[in-house]
Amino acid sequence: MLFHVRMDVNIPYDLPPAEATEILAREKAYSQELQRSGKWRHIWRIAGEYANYSVFDVKDNAELHEILSGLPLFKFMHIEVSPLLRHPSSIRDDDT
Amino acid sequence: MLFHVRMDVNIPYDLPPAEATEILAREKAYSQELQRSGKWRHIWRIAGEYANYSVFDVKDNAELHEILSGLPLFKFMHIEVSPLLRHPSSIRDDDT
Amino acid sequence: MLFHVRMDVNIPYDLPPAEATEILAREKAYSQELQRSGKWRHIWRIAGEYANYSVFDVKDNAELHEILSGLPLFKFMHIEVSPLLRHPSSIRDDDT
Amino acid sequence: MLFHVRMDVNIPYDLPPAEATEILAREKAYSQELQRSGKWRHIWRIAGEYANYSVFDVKDNAELHEILSGLPLFKFMHIEVSPLLRHPSSIRDDDT
Amino acid sequence: MLFHVRMDVNIPYDLPPAEATEILAREKAYSQELQRSGKWRHIWRIAGEYANYSVFDVKDNAELHEILSGLPLFKFMHIEVSPLLRHPSSIRDDDT
Amino acid sequence: MLFHVRMDVNIPYDLPPAEATEILAREKAYSQELQRSGKWRHIWRIAGEYANYSVFDVKDNAELHEILSGLPLFKFMHIEVSPLLRHPSSIRDDDT
Amino acid sequence: MLFHVRMDVNIPYDLPPAEATEILAREKAYSQELQRSGKWRHIWRIAGEYANYSVFDVKDNAELHEILSGLPLFKFMHIEVSPLLRHPSSIRDDDT
Amino acid sequence: MLFHVRMDVNIPYDLPPAEATEILAREKAYSQELQRSGKWRHIWRIAGEYANYSVFDVKDNAELHEILSGLPLFKFMHIEVSPLLRHPSSIRDDDT
Amino acid sequence: MLFHVRMDVNIPYDLPPAEATEILAREKAYSQELQRSGKWRHIWRIAGEYANYSVFDVKDNAELHEILSGLPLFKFMHIEVSPLLRHPSSIRDDDT
Amino acid sequence: MLFHVRMDVNIPYDLPPAEATEILAREKAYSQELQRSGKWRHIWRIAGEYANYSVFDVKDNAELHEILSGLPLFKFMHIEVSPLLRHPSSIRDDDT
Numbered sequence: 006m007l008f009h010v011r012m013d014v015n016i017p018y019d020l021p022p023a024e025a026t027e028i029l030a031r032e033k034a035y036s037q038e039l040q041r042s043g044k045w046r047h048i049w050r051i052a053g054e055y056a057n058y059s060v061f062d063v064k065d066n067a068e069l070h071e072i073l074s075g076l077p078l079f080k081f082m083h084i085e086v087s088p089l090l091r092h093p094s095s096i097r098d099d100d101t
Numbered sequence: 102m103l104f105h106v107r108m109d110v111n112i113p114y115d116l117p118p119a120e121a122t123e124i125l126a127r128e129k130a131y132s133q134e135l136q137r138s139g140k141w142r143h144i145w146r147i148a149g150e151y152a153n154y155s156v157f158d159v160k161d162n163a164e165l166h167e168i169l170s171g172l173p174l175f176k177f178m179h180i181e182v183s184p185l186l187r188h189p190s191s192i193r194d195d196d197t
Numbered sequence: 198m199l200f201h202v203r204m205d206v207n208i209p210y211d212l213p214p215a216e217a218t219e220i221l222a223r224e225k226a227y228s229q230e231l232q233r234s235g236k237w238r239h240i241w242r243i244a245g246e247y248a249n250y251s252v253f254d255v256k257d258n259a260e261l262h263e264i265l266s267g268l269p270l271f272k273f274m275h276i277e278v279s280p281l282l283r284h285p286s287s288i289r290d291d292d293t
Numbered sequence: 294m295l296f297h298v299r300m301d302v303n304i305p306y307d308l309p310p311a312e313a314t315e316i317l318a319r320e321k322a323y324s325q326e327l328q329r330s331g332k333w334r335h336i337w338r339i340a341g342e343y344a345n346y347s348v349f350d351v352k353d354n355a356e357l358h359e360i361l362s363g364l365p366l367f368k369f370m371h372i373e374v375s376p377l378l379r380h381p382s383s384i385r386d387d388d389t
Numbered sequence: 390m391l392f393h394v395r396m397d398v399n400i401p402y403d404l405p406p407a408e409a410t411e412i413l414a415r416e417k418a419y420s421q422e423l424q425r426s427g428k429w430r431h432i433w434r435i436a437g438e439y440a441n442y443s444v445f446d447v448k449d450n451a452e453l454h455e456i457l458s459g460l461p462l463f464k465f466m467h468i469e470v471s472p473l474l475r476h477p478s479s480i481r482d483d484d485t
Numbered sequence: 486m487l488f489h490v491r492m493d494v495n496i497p498y499d500l501p502p503a504e505a506t507e508i509l510a511r512e513k514a515y516s517q518e519l520q521r522s523g524k525w526r527h528i529w530r531i532a533g534e535y536a537n538y539s540v541f542d543v544k545d546n547a548e549l550h551e552i553l554s555g556l557p558l559f560k561f562m563h564i565e566v567s568p569l570l571r572h573p574s575s576i577r578d579d580d581t
Numbered sequence: 582m583l584f585h586v587r588m589d590v591n592i593p594y595d596l597p598p599a600e601a602t603e604i605l606a607r608e609k610a611y612s613q614e615l616q617r618s619g620k621w622r623h624i625w626r627i628a629g630e631y632a633n634y635s636v637f638d639v640k641d642n643a644e645l646h647e648i649l650s651g652l653p654l655f656k657f658m659h660i661e662v663s664p665l666l667r668h669p670s671s672i673r674d675d676d677t
Numbered sequence: 678m679l680f681h682v683r684m685d686v687n688i689p690y691d692l693p694p695a696e697a698t699e700i701l702a703r704e705k706a707y708s709q710e711l712q713r714s715g716k717w718r719h720i721w722r723i724a725g726e727y728a729n730y731s732v733f734d735v736k737d738n739a740e741l742h743e744i745l746s747g748l749p750l751f752k753f754m755h756i757e758v759s760p761l762l763r764h765p766s767s768i769r770d771d772d773t
Numbered sequence: 774m775l776f777h778v779r780m781d782v783n784i785p786y787d788l789p790p791a792e793a794t795e796i797l798a799r800e801k802a803y804s805q806e807l808q809r810s811g812k813w814r815h816i817w818r819i820a821g822e823y824a825n826y827s828v829f830d831v832k833d834n835a836e837l838h839e840i841l842s843g844l845p846l847f848k849f850m851h852i853e854v855s856p857l858l859r860h861p862s863s864i865r866d867d868d869t
Numbered sequence: 870m871l872f873h874v875r876m877d878v879n880i881p882y883d884l885p886p887a888e889a890t891e892i893l894a895r896e897k898a899y900s901q902e903l904q905r906s907g908k909w910r911h912i913w914r915i916a917g918e919y920a921n922y923s924v925f926d927v928k929d930n931a932e933l934h935e936i937l938s939g940l941p942l943f944k945f946m947h948i949e950v951s952p953l954l955r956h957p958s959s960i961r962d963d964d965t
Binding site: 486487488545546547549550566567568569570571 | 582583584641642643645646662663664665666667
């Protein structure tokens with residue numbers, strides 16, 4: 006089941022650099038593991054912004070929340086979720 | 102080059118049904134032809150709304166505008182465009 | 198799987214009364230059938246507004262959209278959807 | 294009498310962890326006691342957000358405010374309240 | 390129990406004048422009857438706007454909605470409701 | 486002359502408690518003195534919010550500003566003012 | 582007593598031209614009479630918009646509302662009112 | 678050439694009082710010198726807010742920006758600028 | 774003197790096509806004449822929207838308003854104006 | 870390919886002055902180098918605001934993001950990007 010997610014990141018400017026670096030490294034590893042598992046299907050950077058549009062493929066709302074609330078940057082993010090489905094004009098039979 | 106597009110459709114309730122039907126048929130054909138060409142890479146319905154999130158792969162801004170302004174429903178749509186690029190945490194080498 | 202839905206109804210003031218009456222009767226029957234099936238778990242009127250807060254229990258996003266886009270009043274509604282899940286502080290084991 | 298409440302939590306990132314832990318434990322106990330009493334009828338997590346939708350069943354506005362302003366997290370919350378009532382299309386005789 | 394209500398009136402400019410006059414006369418009579426009963430405790434015009442701030446004293450949310458949805462101008466109004474209670478700094482023992 | 490005022494209070498969470506207590510005590514005394522004088526005609530708590538709706542009866546805009554800017558909590562408040570007048574549908578001859 | 586007023590005009594595009602011309606002529610005469618009386622102290626056009634910023638000098642809120650609601654274009658306007666007073670940094674003793 | 682300016686002041690509550698006092702004294706002197714020169718034609722306090730509406734008479738956009746960015750409180754202000762001109766209904770020949 | 778202008782066009786869908794065609798032809802001629810004169814220095818289409826960003830070079834606010842309010846599409850436009858000036862980091866001595 | 874960019878700068882008031890000075894010097898050098906290369910085609914100050922409107926000419930979205938995210942002030946900026954193209958009413962054959 007697909008969800009469209011926009012994440013805006015806002016790291017406090019006075020966060021100690023070492024702490025920021027450590028969080029960002031964990032964030033990247035966490036994201037890539039979920040991408041490899043197929044649950045984080047797409048992630049795109051939005052030009053000019055510290056933000057991304059992502060598409061998740063999860064089994065239900067609970068799994069989506071578990072993933073998002075587990076993001077190392079979660080406390081510094083503003084997140085908006087929209088449930089998606091196959092569009093009736095899509096040329097494909099599945100939801101890709 | 103990728104663009105994220107949100108389209109909200111608002112057809113006037115008093116548009117003659119025959120006219121609406123005809124526009125919607127043209128819209129679907131137009132969309133599917135662009136999907137087949139690879140320029141309209143993704144289209145998803147947003148649950149509960151007469152709206153979609155789409156991803157376009159075009160050669161430049163002008164081609165994007167030509168496609169969007171040519172939508173049969175263009176005059177009944179509110180459209181928001183965001184330029185995208187590969188995210189640095191993506192596990193893929195290209196922008197998919 | 199639960200979804201929180203807010204529906205705001207805005208019927209054009211010049212819609213012929215007979216047409217409005219007919220749509221509203223169909224809307225009520227449609228809603229009650231879904232309530233009896235358990236898919237439309239709650240519906241509450243918001244005091245002072247032509248609007249409701251509802252909770253749906255469906256198997257996925259596609260079923261939610263099928264239900265909402267099938268509302269006889271759909272074209273006169275503004276709808277906002279939020280995916281829900283069991284709250285960690287809930288005293289119940291399920292999502293009620 | 295029912296009220297729909299949305300609570301958004303925003304804990305300052307530099308709050309000492311021990312203080313945060315203590316507040317969250319009190320919040321959970323406070324919420325569960327009110328749930329057991331029947332006054333906090335529903336609480337659902339909103340997927341992807343540090344927020345919840347709740348339904349309260351209280352005897353009047355004053356009791357609602359006493360409950361909400363007594364939340365251990367109250368000073369870190371943004372709260373929106375909407376008075377609810379039985380919907381005329383509900384299949385139930387009461388306001389559940 | 391008190392509720393603060395803001396009502397913004399927006400009568401379509403092409404409503405036949407006779408119809409508008411008739412609705413406004415019914416609106417005034419309806420409002421004055423509720424004022425005399427004590428349920429519509431205050432009504433003030435907001436300077437420069439076709440709008441009012443009102444305070445209602447009703448027994449519950451259902452009665453408030455019955456009153457507001459029964460306004461002859463209801464279909465031409467945008468209404469916002471806020472539940473009120475006695476302020477802890479008030480010098481009076483009741484909610485006046 | 487009447488003014489409708491909404492005050493939202495936002496005290497910084499790290500304000501020393503003794504300082505907060507002292508300001509709140511002065512705020513209450515200040516408010517009650519103005520209520521007794523008749524200039525602060527009504528004050529109601531808004532359920533679930535650290536906010537109030539008030540009605541002031543002052544001789545002019547300058548007096549209103551002198552009162553509001555003199556609030557001990559003024560620097561922690563967001564304030565919105567609307568000038569009021571007797572509503573033409575009021576059953577009373579004055580502006581109460 | 583001074584009030585700052587912003588007026589945005591939005592005349593329906595299908596209003597018969599003769600009717601529009603007649604209303605605009607009355608609007609101009611009405612405005613100029615109030616300017617000559619000193620009650621409409623300033624009126625400025627906002628560049629690029631069908632809108633104006635004005636300053637009124639009236640004896641109270643009721644007079645302000647009587648003037649604004651009497652504008653021939655009132656039903657086609659969106660109006661925002663802010664009560665003004667002499668600024669403490671003004672070099673003048675009065676409110677000009 | 679006239680410009681309408683709204684300035685909202687938001688001084689951090691933990692700015693050292695001596696620093697705040699010093700800035701405010703410079704702000705007042707700066708404003709009064711510009712008022713005397715005729716460039717800051719009007720300044721009015723907005724009742725209930727730490728804000729003002731002002732009208733500037735400058736030779737061009739560059740001079741306006743030089744004045745506004747030179748305000749001692751500039752870094753604590755939110756400023757909105759609207760270019761003004763003589764209104765066609767004005768009874769005066771100039772832009773006063 | 775430069776002004777940044779955003780124009781959003783919204784032509785009523787039921788405007789007779791001949792009338793729309795005629796207005797659009799006049800709009801184009803009007804715009805091109807001003808471009809040739811140097812007063813309308815830049816005009817760019819915003820991808821996906823019936824809107825443009827433009828830069829005008831005029832002698833004062835009055836001339837800007839005369840140009841904008843004379844646009845054949847003016848009554849179908851929403852316009853936002855921002856006064857511009859040379860940026861201190863510009864590598865050019867003028868405002869280009 | 871052109872992009873319209875609005876940048877709003879918000880430097881924390883308690884950033885050490887030496888640090889601010891150093892960042893601003895780097896920002897200016899960075900901007901001027903990009904202007905000389907032709908990629909940062911225009912930059913204009915918005916009167917009364919710590920903000921600019923800019924036009925970039927880059928080969929794709931990725932290059933735009935590389936430039937913007939490399940701004941020394943990036944972490945203190947709010948940025949909005951709009952893809953541009955030649956307007957059909959332009960008198961020029963290219964996108965200038």
